[in-house]
Amino acid sequence: MHRRSFLNGIGYAAGLSISSAVLNRVSFSQSATPNPATAGGPYKLPPLPYAYDALEPYIDAETMHIHHDKHHASYVEHLNAAVAGYPELASQTVDDLVADLDSLPEHVRTAVRNQGGGDANHSFWWPILSKSGGTEPKAELAKDIDAQFGSFSRFQEQFSKAAAGVFGSGWAWLTLSSGGKLQIESSANQDSPLTNGRTPVIGIDVWEHAYYLKYQNRRPEYVAAFFHIVNWDFVSCQYAAAKKAQRT
Numbered sequence: 415m416h417r418r419s420f421l422n423g424i425g426y427a428a429g430l431s432i433s434s435a436v437l438n439r440v441s442f443s444q445s446a447t448p449n450p451a452t453a454g455g456p457y458k459l460p461p462l463p464y465a466y467d468a469l470e471p472y473i474d475a476e477t478m479h480i481h482h483d484k485h486h487a488s489y490v491e492h493l494n495a496a497v498a499g500y501p502e503l504a505s506q507t508v509d510d511l512v513a514d515l516d517s518l519p520e521h522v523r524t525a526v527r528n529q530g531g532g533d534a535n536h537s538f539w540w541p542i543l544s545k546s547g548g549t550e551p552k553a554e555l556a557k558d559i560d561a562q563f564g565s566f567s568r569f570q571e572q573f574s575k576a577a578a579g580v581f582g583s584g585w586a587w588l589t590l591s592s593g594g595k596l597q598i599e600s601s602a603n604q605d606s607p608l609t610n611g612r613t614p615v616i617g618i619d620v621w622e623h624a625y626y627l628k629y630q631n632r633r634p635e636y637v638a639a640f641f642h643i644v645n646w647d648f649v650s651c652q653y654a655a656a657k658k659a660q661r662t
């Protein structure tokens with residue numbers, strides 16, 4: 415199986431079960447279908463785990479159509495083209511490829527960084543979005559955010575500032591280090607925190623393709639809207655699995 419998020423992988427590796435709420439959500443994929451253009455290679459476009467209009471009014475359905483079916487599909491298609499002829503790479507997950515770029519043949523390294531990063535980042539992103547996943551972090555994640563940032567609202571302020579401040583195209587992240595520390599960071603283009611050994615907890619895509627149809631140049635409004643659609647139940651569950659995996 416080539417498609418999974420890094421956090422999902424940790425959860426499975428730790429023998430942890432995903433909550434029924436998460437499973438119900440993942441099975442609710444009635445309207446999004448993989449792009450046939452990516453069907454020929456080892457990496458597949460994962461379906462959206464909800465309908466295209468599920469995040470309205472915060473993210474509009476047209477943006478979701480284009481973002482998932484065109485942009486994400488393109489990353490997968492170009493990743494497949496990049497690894498053609500490298501069966502030893504195609505047997506790895508895209509998260510594994512992105513996490514160890516230095517081990518890749520130089521000929522494919524940049525393509526995997528950009529196209530594989532785009533696939534990994536978006537595949538991580540779709541499942542952390544929902545209008546019904548709670549309004550704030552839960553359990554261990556809530557406790558750790560309070561300890562690291564002072565409060566959830568202070569974390570939101572710092573994260574929003576980082577997202578608004580990304581120059582050009584990129585992402586802002588809340589990540590977990592291998593030492594168990596939370597931090598806010600940003601990345602350019604489709605660079606992934608996995609490459610630097612950090613696990614994404616949440617992220618926000620601030621490429622213009624993620625918001626421009628609805629928000630035009632008002633990125634801060636889009637960032638504010640993002641906090642209405644973070645699936646904190648799912649994120650908190652995944653975070654607990656990641657922390658448990660670090661302790662074992």
Ligand SMILES: [Fe+2]
Pocket residue numbers: 481485536619621623624
């Ligand atoms: Fe994107």
